[in-house]
Amino acid sequence: MRAALRRYGWSYLFVLPTFSLFVVFTLLPVVQAFGLSLQNARIVGGEWIGLQNFVTLAEDPVFRQALGNTVLYSLVVVAAQLTLALVVASLIQPLGRKSQTFYRALFYLPLVNSAILVAMVWRWIFNANPYGLANTVLGAVGFDPLLWIGSSDQALAAVILSAVLTIPGGGVVLYSAAMGSLPRELYEAAEVEGAGALTKWWYITIPLLKPTTLYLLVIYTILAFQVFERVYVMTNGGGPNNATITIVQLVYSTAFQFGRYGLASAMAVVLFIMAVAVAVVQFRSLRSDVEY
Amino acid sequence: MDRTEGTTINRRRFLQALGAVGVAVACGPAGPTGASPAPSAGASATTAAAKPVSLEWWRRNYTAGTQNAETLTSDGAVRAFREKNPNVTISIQGGPFGAETDQKFDLAILQQKAGPDVFHTTGGDVIKYAAAGQLSEPPLTAAEKADFNTSALTATTYKGKVVAYPLWIVPWFEYINLDLFKERGVTPPADGNWTYDQFLDAAKKLTFKRADGKQIYGFAHANDEWAFMLIDGGRLYDADVKKWTFNSAEAISGLEKWVNIAKEKVMPPDFLTLNPNDSQAKFIAGEIAILQRPSAMINVLNADAKWKYGTNWEIANFPKGATAQTAWGGLGFIAVREQADADKKTAAHAFAKYLTGPDIGPDLKKMTPPVEYWLAPAARTSAAGIYGEYHAAKAKVAKMGSFTYVLPNVSTWTEIQKYLGPARDAALEGKKTAKQALDEVAPNAQRLLDEANK
Numbered sequence: 001m002r003a004a005l006r007r008y009g010w011s012y013l014f015v016l017p018t019f020s021l022f023v024v025f026t027l028l029p030v031v032q033a034f035g036l037s038l039q040n041a042r043i044v045g046g047e048w049i050g051l052q053n054f055v056t057l058a059e060d061p062v063f064r065q066a067l068g069n070t071v072l073y074s075l076v077v078v079a080a081q082l083t084l085a086l087v088v089a090s091l092i093q094p095l096g097r098k099s100q101t102f103y104r105a106l107f108y109l110p111l112v113n114s115a116i117l118v119a120m121v122w123r124w125i126f127n128a129n130p131y132g133l134a135n136t137v138l139g140a141v142g143f144d145p146l147l148w149i150g151s152s153d154q155a156l157a158a159v160i161l162s163a164v165l166t167i168p169g170g171g172v173v174l175y176s177a178a179m180g181s182l183p184r185e186l187y188e189a190a191e192v193e194g195a196g197a198l199t200k201w202w203y204i205t206i207p208l209l210k211p212t213t214l215y216l217l218v219i220y221t222i223l224a225f226q227v228f229e230r231v232y233v234m235t236n237g238g239g240p241n242n243a244t245i246t247i248v249q250l251v252y253s254t255a256f257q258f259g260r261y262g263l264a265s266a267m268a269v270v271l272f273i274m275a276v277a278v279a280v281v282q283f284r285s286l287r288s289d290v291e292y
Numbered sequence: 293m294d295r296t297e298g299t300t301i302n303r304r305r306f307l308q309a310l311g312a313v314g315v316a317v318a319c320g321p322a323g324p325t326g327a328s329p330a331p332s333a334g335a336s337a338t339t340a341a342a343k344p345v346s347l348e349w350w351r352r353n354y355t356a357g358t359q360n361a362e363t364l365t366s367d368g369a370v371r372a373f374r375e376k377n378p379n380v381t382i383s384i385q386g387g388p389f390g391a392e393t394d395q396k397f398d399l400a401i402l403q404q405k406a407g408p409d410v411f412h413t414t415g416g417d418v419i420k421y422a423a424a425g426q427l428s429e430p431p432l433t434a435a436e437k438a439d440f441n442t443s444a445l446t447a448t449t450y451k452g453k454v455v456a457y458p459l460w461i462v463p464w465f466e467y468i469n470l471d472l473f474k475e476r477g478v479t480p481p482a483d484g485n486w487t488y489d490q491f492l493d494a495a496k497k498l499t500f501k502r503a504d505g506k507q508i509y510g511f512a513h514a515n516d517e518w519a520f521m522l523i524d525g526g527r528l529y530d531a532d533v534k535k536w537t538f539n540s541a542e543a544i545s546g547l548e549k550w551v552n553i554a555k556e557k558v559m560p561p562d563f564l565t566l567n568p569n570d571s572q573a574k575f576i577a578g579e580i581a582i583l584q585r586p587s588a589m590i591n592v593l594n595a596d597a598k599w600k601y602g603t604n605w606e607i608a609n610f611p612k613g614a615t616a617q618t619a620w621g622g623l624g625f626i627a628v629r630e631q632a633d634a635d636k637k638t639a640a641h642a643f644a645k646y647l648t649g650p651d652i653g654p655d656l657k658k659m660t661p662p663v664e665y666w667l668a669p670a671a672r673t674s675a676a677g678i679y680g681e682y683h684a685a686k687a688k689v690a691k692m693g694s695f696t697y698v699l700p701n702v703s704t705w706t707e708i709q710k711y712l713g714p715a716r717d718a719a720l721e722g723k724k725t726a727k728q729a730l731d732e733v734a735p736n737a738q739r740l741l742d743e744a745n746k
Contacts (some may be wrong), residue, residue, distance in 0.1 A: 043398045043399065043402045043403050044402045044403060044424060056550070061715070062710055062711070067515050126563075127562060128560075128561040128562035129507070129561055130507065130564060138740075145561075146563075147561055148699050149565055150562035150563070150564055150565055151564075151721070152564075152717065152721055152723070155565075204735070216516045219584075228566060234517060235565055236565050236567055238713075238714075239565060240565060240714075240717040240721065241563035241564075241714045241717035241718045241721060241723065242714040251392075253391075253710070256391040256392070257394070257706055257707075258704075258706060258707040258710070259398060259420075260707075274363070
């Protein structure tokens with residue numbers, strides 16, 4: 001142990017700056033949030049109240065609605081984004097090298113846009129008035145306009161649709177890169193056995209992409225749990241009758257509008273536990289010892 | 293050796309100079325306002341202490357160098373005050389309206405017990421800061437207290453003490469697009485008075501589609517509205533602000549009238565998510581015939597050459613329901629932060645009193661170009677007259693004070709809206725009856741009201 005420390009100890013110096021930043025800006029706030037969640041914390045301090053904040057959340061209809069909306073949004077959006085990324089990457093794969101690079105860049109480029117700007121564009125697309133783009137399209141094909149974000153029945157669907165229709169550039173690039181490194185001999189063997197393109201995709205490509213799928217699934221789930229700006233901009237932070245309110249939106253208003261930092265921290269802790277629990281399930285169900 | 297010392301001194305001086313420039317640049321926009329002229333030799337320090345004092349004034353929406361109303365009036369106010377009190381230097385700090393600036397105030401005042409010496413604030417914040425012992429009690433004489441609007445003074449009273457200076461009362465009312473009224477042959481309300489039925493009838497006639505396909509809506513409001521719930525006598529709280537009463541029969545009846553407007557489809561389809569800026573933009577674009585907004589929109593219309601008062605637009609009272617004429621109103625306050633420095637506190641009170649008093653309006657009107665200081669009718673009788681002199685529309689607004697329901701200060705009001713907003717939406721969408729919706733809100737609203745009263 002000592003010999004190892006003597007030999008490799010200096011290498012920890014290289015990790016130290018990043019690790020220090022991680023501790024100060026990530027780890028400590030997380031620990032502090034756990035502490036605050038057990039207090040009646042306001043801006044001027046707070047008292048220890050044990051699990052009372054969690055009881056308050058369990059009884060709060062708005063939090064329950066936010067929880068339901070967040071779960072529904074995450075389920076639909078993550079499934080759709082993974083599928084879309086996989087399909088788009090698969091369509092790019094057979095193309096030439098230059099075309100592949102072009103399409104990867106094309107799908108990744110929108111990610112550099114401000115999320116607020118993108119959400120504002122979607123707000124206009126799903127405007128409830130006839131001049132909203134979605135309603136204009138519906139009108140052109142003979143359908144009546146919909147209320148979209150102007151109705152509590154349709155607002156969450158519109159927000160989900162806006163996320164689903166935004167092709168996940170990061171996922172396309174990762175899947176595309178992973179597909180490029182899959183062993184050719186498996187495909188050649190399948191071809192000898194007479195397998196078609198779809199069969200090869202289903203029985204070779206998808207199973208071998210499990211590690212990438214697991215990574216994207218975990219990341220996309222966490223990102224979906226954290227949805228905020230899309231809801232904030234498209235539906236003024238919760239939509240009609242709180243139809244689109246999500247946990248992070250509620251954390252924001254509870255902390256910064258109502259000044260209840262303890263309660264907001266309790267919400268963040270619930271979200272954290274949800275994310276960890278889902279990630280554990282995802283790791284267990286998709287963990288793979290596939291090597292190629 | 294000498295050269296080395298000389299080099300050291302030069303570097304130090306250079307660094308000092310650089311530091312000074314840095315500080316000056318950093319303080320630039322928020323430093324002593326550039327608009328302030330050098331004090332005149334003949335100026336007399338009549339109210340503030342003669343010793344040099346520097347104050348920090350925090351004013352929401354102040355953005356140095358811009359032409360927005362808050363900036364122009366704030367710069368003008370500082371300039372005028374300094375002419376009378378040359379020993380007082382005032383720097384203004386801004387910040388957009390919204391949660392981020394609110395938090396900045398809270399962090400400074402409640403947590404760090406520092407920040408502004410004088411600040412502009414609204415509603416529940418006054419009570420919140422007073423409860424934390426962070427407001428310095430205004431030294432008002434009995435005559436001065438009597439000069440303030442009673443409900444405004446009540447709204448700024450905490451545990452029997454007045455804790456801030458009421459600045460103005462901001463009423464909500466109806467803006468009318470006269471061109472659309474003319475186009476549809478609808479007669480505008482005489483003297484701005486109309487009943488709910490007359491209002492609804494007009495809104496129905498004013499909802500139409502032009503030959504070019506453009507849809508016009510009779511009425512719109514932003515999603516921060518509650519005023520309709522007042523028109524049959526509904527009020528948020530009882531007289532002591534101890535009991536939540538916004539589920540009374542009168543409030544339910546008011547919400548039902550509002551629901552009826554939604555049923556008649558005289559509002560744009562996105563009315564539930566229409567924010568104040570968007571609703572205003574729709575009115576200015578000529579898509580809305582009647583818009584419910586507060587008095588600040590008068591300046592917006594006056595600044596637009598194509599909107600001529602009396603020709604293209606007019607204002608009208610809120611429609612009258614089953615009880616006497618009413619209107620919804622909010623209050624603005626100027627508060628002085630509690631602090632140990634007695635000179636600063638004295639100067640801060642002098643400035644706050646000036647900002648809310650009868651002299652500031654005429655002083656700023658005399659400036660070149662004249663500045664209209666009052667963005668809403670003053671909460672002080674002796675200061676109220678000048679608002680009506682600015683503009684014919686403002687003269688009408690000035691008369692609304694007598695029937696405006698001033699929202700009482702409850703520190704948890706923002707949080708109460710977390711429950712009230714969705715309930716209103718559910719009723720307006722027809723998912724719940726008005727009674728169901730308001731009854732569901734009542735327990736949570738009462739709990740939050742009780743918490744505010746602790």
